[in-house]
Amino acid sequence: MAVLGASHALSAQTWNLVWNDEFNGTAIDNTKWGYDIGTGAAQGLWGWGNGELQYYTDGADNASVLGGSLVITARQENFAGSNYPSARRVTRDKFSQTYGKWEARIDLPTGQGIWPAFWMLRENNPWPGEIDIMEVVGHLPGNCHGTAHWGEVGNVQSSGGVITAPDWTTDFHTYTVEWWPDHIRWSVDGQVYFELDRTQVTPADPWLFAEDYHMLLNVAVGGSWPGSPDASTVFPQEMWVDWVRVYEHVPEPQPVTFRVDLSQQSLGSADEVYVTGSFDDWAGSQHALQSLGNGIWSTTLDLPQGIHEYKFTINGWGGSQEWFTPGDEGTLTSYGDNDTYVNRYVDVGWQGLQTDADCFSSPEG
Numbered sequence: 001m002a003v004l005g006a007s008h009a010l011s012a013q014t015w016n017l018v019w020n021d022e023f024n025g026t027a028i029d030n031t032k033w034g035y036d037i038g039t040g041a042a043q044g045l046w047g048w049g050n051g052e053l054q055y056y057t058d059g060a061d062n063a064s065v066l067g068g069s070l071v072i073t074a075r076q077e078n079f080a081g082s083n084y085p086s087a088r089r090v091t092r093d094k095f096s097q098t099y100g101k102w103e104a105r106i107d108l109p110t111g112q113g114i115w116p117a118f119w120m121l122r123e124n125n126p127w128p129g130e131i132d133i134m135e136v137v138g139h140l141p142g143n144c145h146g147t148a149h150w151g152e153v154g155n156v157q158s159s160g161g162v163i164t165a166p167d168w169t170t171d172f173h174t175y176t177v178e179w180w181p182d183h184i185r186w187s188v189d190g191q192v193y194f195e196l197d198r199t200q201v202t203p204a205d206p207w208l209f210a211e212d213y214h215m216l217l218n219v220a221v222g223g224s225w226p227g228s229p230d231a232s233t234v235f236p237q238e239m240w241v242d243w244v245r246v247y248e249h250v251p252e253p254q255p256v257t258f259r260v261d262l263s264q265q266s267l268g269s270a271d272e273v274y275v276t277g278s279f280d281d282w283a284g285s286q287h288a289l290q291s292l293g294n295g296i297w298s299t300t301l302d303l304p305q306g307i308h309e310y311k312f313t314i315n316g317w318g319g320s321q322e323w324f325t326p327g328d329e330g331t332l333t334s335y336g337d338n339d340t341y342v343n344r345y346v347d348v349g350w351q352g353l354q355t356d357a358d359c360f361s362s363p364e365g
Contacts, residue, residue: 013249013251013252014250014252015100015247015248015249015250016247016248016250017246018097018100018246018247018248019032019097019246020243020246021033021070021244022068022243023068023069023070023241023243024068025065027064028064028065028070028089032091032095033089033090033091033094034089034090034092034093034094035057035058035087035088035089035090036056036088036090036218037056037057037058038055038056038080039052039055039056048220048223050220050223051222051223052115052220052221052222052223053083053113053221053222053229054074054084054085054219054220054221054222055079055081055082055084055086056087056088057079057080057085058087059085059087061075061085062075062087063087063089068242069240069241069242070089070217070240070241070244071238071239071240071241072089072116072218072219072239073086073219073236074086074109074114074220074236074237074238075235076235076236084221084222084229086218086219086220086221088216088217088218089216089217089218090215090216091214091215091216092121092214094214095214095246096123096214098210098211098212098213099179099180099181099248099249100178100246101176101177101178101245101247102179102247103133103177103245104118104133104241104242104243104245105172105173105174105175105242106118106134106172106173106174106175106239106240106241106242107169107171107172107173107239107242108136108173108239109138109219109238109239110138110141110167110169110237111139111229111232111237112139112226112228112229112230112232112233113139113222113226113227113228113229113233114219114221114226114229114233114237115137115138115219115220115223115225116134116135116136116218116219116220117216117217117218117220118132118133118134118216118217119131119132119133119135119215120133120213120214120215121213121214121216122211122212122213123212123213123214124212125211127153128149128151128153128156128208129149129150129208129209129211129213130149131147131148131177131179131184131209131213132145132147132148133146133175133177133186134146134175134188135147136168137225137226138169138226138237139227141167141168142165142167142168143162143164144162144163144164144165144173144188145161146161146162146163146177146193147159147160147161148184148196150205150206150207150208151206152205152206155205157201159196159200160194161186161193163186163188163191163193163194168188172240174189175188176188176190179209180249181210182197182198182199183195183196183197183198215244215246217239217241217244219238219239251304251305251348253302253303254303254305254348255302256301256302256303256346256348257298258275258289258298258299258300258301258310260275260296260298260312261295261296262295262296262297262314263294263295265314267314271314271315271319272315272316273291274286274287274288274312274313274314274316275287275289275301275310275311275313276310276311276312277309277310278309278310279301279303279304279308279310284313284316284317285313285315285316285317287301303346303348306347306348307345307346307347307348308345308347308348309344309345310344310345310346311344
């Protein structure tokens, strides 16, 4: 009996909602959102590392829930030595995740010196390591930026894209990142505009996107990128967030083709060949193979993500089956049902990736 192999194909992606805030209450949910306070000076980052002018507060004047939205408001008034109190709400220590789809529906503020952002930082390690899902600086309201930052302090690398529109600040739009082990993809309202692939990152500049990240929503004022407000800037400026949602990827069952060479076996015209395994609770006669001629039998099954043990039988458990003693030549798995034999296995993984079953011969059958 010779196993000829297993193959796979990718299918459409399915997402499972794992965290969300629809802002349907009357106040910010403190089990979901924390906040940053101040100018960044307490963290050794005066101006939050960008020369920003705002002072972040935890007050309702700067962050509240109104009409089914989170409203972050930047004002122009004296507050704790700053002229611009605003808010930055974060999920640090409350929610973080590795990979998945992260998105929010947001109506943005505008004006010279105004800098709204929806972004992510590493949960358990310091910067760098940042995914900017959305940034729009107020004097360029038609440019939405998505960027990733990685590497090391003193050698930070960045890569990003821009999607243009007449004005992103006149209505709600959905800003999304799809984050996978080997790439990150940015889109607005379902339109993909930038993708960063891990192969673009050199070993000298560590890929920092394989660990938990948390979210941030804020309206900054001033800084090295947007510049300072001027006489044209109208205050207060508000960012309305209709909802925020985070999903995990649920791989669709992947088609896996099993083929076996029984040309060296003596099969009668009434004999049936089956494949069975952990994916069907070892129902020996459930999945029949079709003869392709010349002793080759084949079938295709849709299997969920995971490692699946399997073996072939002739006429089910009442007929012949494969037996392999651990250590037999060509047997490459330690997955087994007991101490006397092991089974073949196939690994259907994340994104439908799969290692082929080993192709080796065995006279048993």
